[in-house]
Amino acid sequence: MEQQHESGDEFQTYMLVVAHPDDSEFGAGGTVARLTEEGKRVVIIQVTSGNKGSADRNANPDQVAATREAELREAARRLEVTEVVFLRCMDGEVMPNLDLRERVVRMIRTHRPDVIITHDPFRPYALHPDHRAVGLATTDAVYPTARDPLYFPHHLAEGLEPHRTAEIWYFGADQPDKFIDITETFTRKIDALRAHVSQIGDAEGLEERMRERAEELAKDQPFDLAEAFKVVQMRR
Secondary structure, rough: OOOOOOOOOOOOOEEEOOOOOOOOHHHHHHHHHHHHOOOEEEEEEEEEEEOOOOOOOOHHHHHHHHHHHHHHHHHHHHHHOEEEEEHHHHHHHHOOOOOHHHHHHHHHHOOOOEEEEEOOOHHHHOOHHHHHHHHOOOOHHHHHHHHHOOOOOOOOOOOOOOOOEEEEEEOOOOOEEEEOOOOOHHHHHHHHOOHHHHHEEEEOOHHHHHHHHHHHHHHOOOOOOOOEEEEEEEOO
């Protein structure tokens, strides 16, 4: 198994494509903190605004979405991420169709990431349909769609050139092969997660649970706490 702890000095721009506000922090918050500390550019593409993410049956979905967008902006600020884009797809109704693929391709051609970080759509028993859909649509957007000019040629007329992304990093993977040392950025991950008050409340027990998971991921590594990814290289 490949065991890596550096984020990858050759890469400068990282783009996260995630289904719901808080997914980026749960899946890769410590890694994002490391990247921004290293001076890397990080962009978050937020596919839904989580407008159905409330246990209150009387909640207004538009207000839920507004709250969750504000929480994500604050979490991003705590991680020193300055670029957040909301696609505002409907929570719980995301499909890995051509429309979503075009929107992700547009983001790839606009922001031109070296690495894309997203949900692993191939993990056995990945239960949330939005997570699967976002991961699959993003994968389909990276190769070959964003790379080749005959896909969505109207982008060319808008000045959006094809782009070749070097790697996809899947979080939540069943068999990860890249382990990022988040020992020094773990507290920033937790701080960012605490911004999502509507989802975690007073965050009782959050740090303990996240630390236990990070320790488990780092058990065979030369550091204490980790986030883990399955890497697919796209250099063809």
